[in-house]
Amino acid sequence: MGAQQAVDEARPVSARVQRKRGKRIQEIVTVAAELFGERGYDAVNLEDVAERLDVTKGSLYYYFSSKEELGTAAIQTLGDEWTDRLEKLLERADGSPAQRLRALIHEHVTIAVRDYPAALRVFLVPRNWPAAQRERIKELRTRHNQLFRDLIEEGIAAGEFTVTGVDTVLQCLHASMSQAPAWCAELSGRAQRAAIDELTDTLMMLVGVHPD
Amino acid sequence: MGAQQAVDEARPVSARVQRKRGKRIQEIVTVAAELFGERGYDAVNLEDVAERLDVTKGSLYYYFSSKEELGTAAIQTLGDEWTDRLEKLLERADGSPAQRLRALIHEHVTIAVRDYPAALRVFLVPRNWPAAQRERIKELRTRHNQLFRDLIEEGIAAGEFTVTGVDTVLQCLHASMSQAPAWCAELSGRAQRAAIDELTDTLMMLVGVHPD
DNA sequence: ACGAATTTTGACTTTTTAGTCAAGAGTTGA
DNA sequence: TCAACTCTTGACTAAAAAGTCAAAATTCGT
Numbered sequence: 001m002g003a004q005q006a007v008d009e010a011r012p013v014s015a016r017v018q019r020k021r022g023k024r025i026q027e028i029v030t031v032a033a034e035l036f037g038e039r040g041y042d043a044v045n046l047e048d049v050a051e052r053l054d055v056t057k058g059s060l061y062y063y064f065s066s067k068e069e070l071g072t073a074a075i076q077t078l079g080d081e082w083t084d085r086l087e088k089l090l091e092r093a094d095g096s097p098a099q100r101l102r103a104l105i106h107e108h109v110t111i112a113v114r115d116y117p118a119a120l121r122v123f124l125v126p127r128n129w130p131a132a133q134r135e136r137i138k139e140l141r142t143r144h145n146q147l148f149r150d151l152i153e154e155g156i157a158a159g160e161f162t163v164t165g166v167d168t169v170l171q172c173l174h175a176s177m178s179q180a181p182a183w184c185a186e187l188s189g190r191a192q193r194a195a196i197d198e199l200t201d202t203l204m205m206l207v208g209v210h211p212d
Numbered sequence: 213m214g215a216q217q218a219v220d221e222a223r224p225v226s227a228r229v230q231r232k233r234g235k236r237i238q239e240i241v242t243v244a245a246e247l248f249g250e251r252g253y254d255a256v257n258l259e260d261v262a263e264r265l266d267v268t269k270g271s272l273y274y275y276f277s278s279k280e281e282l283g284t285a286a287i288q289t290l291g292d293e294w295t296d297r298l299e300k301l302l303e304r305a306d307g308s309p310a311q312r313l314r315a316l317i318h319e320h321v322t323i324a325v326r327d328y329p330a331a332l333r334v335f336l337v338p339r340n341w342p343a344a345q346r347e348r349i350k351e352l353r354t355r356h357n358q359l360f361r362d363l364i365e366e367g368i369a370a371g372e373f374t375v376t377g378v379d380t381v382l383q384c385l386h387a388s389m390s391q392a393p394a395w396c397a398e399l400s401g402r403a404q405r406a407a408i409d410e411l412t413d414t415l416m417m418l419v420g421v422h423p424d
Numbered sequence: 425a426c427g428a429a430t431t432t433t434g435a436c437t438t439t440t441t442a443g444t445c446a447a448g449a450g451t452t453g454a
Numbered sequence: 455t456c457a458a459c460t461c462t463t464g465a466c467t468a469a470a471a472a473g474t475c476a477a478a479a480t481t482c483g484t
Contacts, residue, residue: 017452017460024461042254045441058444059462067442162422164413171395172388172414179387201376202384206417210374229430229482236431257471271432273473431480439472444465451460 025063026077028053033074037116041071041129071133079140082111086147097155098209104151106200108144109177113184113196145170152207162208169206176203237275238289240265245286249328253283253341283345291352294323298359309367310421316363318412320356321389325396325408357382364419374420381418388415 031052035044046067050057064070089107093100129137148170155161163169176199184195201211243264247256258279262269276282301319305312341349360382367373375381388411396407413423 014452014459020451021460040252040254042252046443047441055461056463057442058464061443061445062461065443162417164417164423165410168407168410168414171391172384172411175387175391176384179383179390183383195380198377198380199384202380202418205374205376205420206414208417208422210420211376226429226483232481233430258473259471267431268433269472270434270474273475274431277473279472426484427482428484429480429482431478433476433478435475437472437474440470442467442469444467445463446465447463449460449462452458454456454458 028063029073029077032070033078036074068130075133075136083143097151097158098160101151102204105203109180109196109199112177113180172206173203240275241285241289244282245290248286280342287345287348295355309363309370310372313363314416317415321392321408321411324389325392384418385415
């Protein structure tokens with residue numbers, strides 16, 4: 001029956017089939033997010049997504065009722081995963097605000113550059129997303145920013161950081177991290193790790209903390 | 213006869229008519245660049261460009277033989293203008309490397325944020341440009357980067373700057389400036405000038421120079 | 425003011441891509 | 455093995471946007 005029931009929630013099926021379906025959806029979302037990240041929303045066509053998955057376009061519409069819905073799913077899933085990692089890192093991090101901020105920046109850059117090469121750029125560089133998704137991306141960014149903001153303000157209070165304006169620092173942090181995946185695209189292994197470390201050091205300069 | 217002779221070079225016409233034609237082309241290019249900057253290459257349709265100019269699409273094809281050619285013209289014209297302003301500033305700038313770098317950053321941000329609100333973002337955020345134009349954008353960026361690089365290296369030699377890696381600093385500078393127009397979009401007048409100043413101060417931190 | 429050169433128009437074709445769907449292939453549990 | 459359920463296909467439609475062009479409108483030089 002196709003699109004109508006693409007995202008029905010309470011559909012009675014066996015647990016096993018349901019699991020399989022969920023896995024397939026994840027596969028699709030992952031591939032779609034990669035492409036959205038590489039090219040931006042507009043420039044991705046579903047035929048390409050399908051091709052990467054070795055299926056045809058029609059099959060995508062069995063799981064998602066529109067391109068927009070697929071976009072939303074990509075943003076949702078990957079965004080949650082990302083936020084989780086940052087929050088978990090902060091839970092186990094200790095040391096001075098500078099040490100914790102360095103760890104947070106490092107984790108953030110690592111995620112963007114190494115772990116999700118193109119996929120998560122989706123969130124960082126605003127492309128031509130439909131309004132609904134832009135809203136979601138903005139929410140996510142606010143959540144991430146809050147993690148950084150709290151830490152930076154703690155560091156200022158402790159007299160460790162020299163910051164002219166917290167918001168401006170956040171913008172620069174965000175902008176730099178968002179373009180990092182593009183710079184580091186060709187690098188691999190050792191060189192990439194070095195680039196991530198150097199970027200982390202450089203970004204710490206924004207709050208007045210020099211390396212060493 | 214339309215498209216065929218859209219960009220013929222040696223067409224025999226009177227000087228006056230030739231001038232008029234050139235002016236019209238500039239008008240079109242300016243409007244097109246604005247739209248490309250706002251939405252990215254893909255998302256701009258020529259009907260919209262034409263509408264902003266109060267003409268119809270067919271008319272654009274009298275001057276440009278394709279959308280791609282219009283894109284190239286936009287990049288070329290605006291890029292030259294921008295580079296000119298930066299080079300002129302450096303000619304008349306004096307003082308320490310820090311003072312000159314601050315002036316250069318300030319000028320660059322001012323151009324991007326205030327003088328060409330959306331237009332020149334074309335160069336800064338990589339969108340889905342066809343390969344040929346991507347090449348041009350890269351060239352332009354290299355030229356701009358060189359201006360910054362020379363100054364930063366001078367400042368390092370003079371012992372004024374603390375920099376872990378020049379390339380990484382350039383990337384962060386570039387990334388931050390490229391997203392600045394988006395942050396400052398709503399601001400106007402006094403608030404915008406303040407934002408530009410604060411961004412300049414914050415970016416100077418990247419080379420280890422604190423305000424005051 | 426008039427003929428020639430230039431510019432604009434709007435209806436046209438073509439291409440691309442989102443979205444639909446009936447029919448068939450594959451899976452599952454009994 | 456069979457019937458019901460699930461998934462995939464490929465040919466289809468629809469809409470949007472690039473690109474074309476003959477004819478009409480405008481502007482120019484004399």
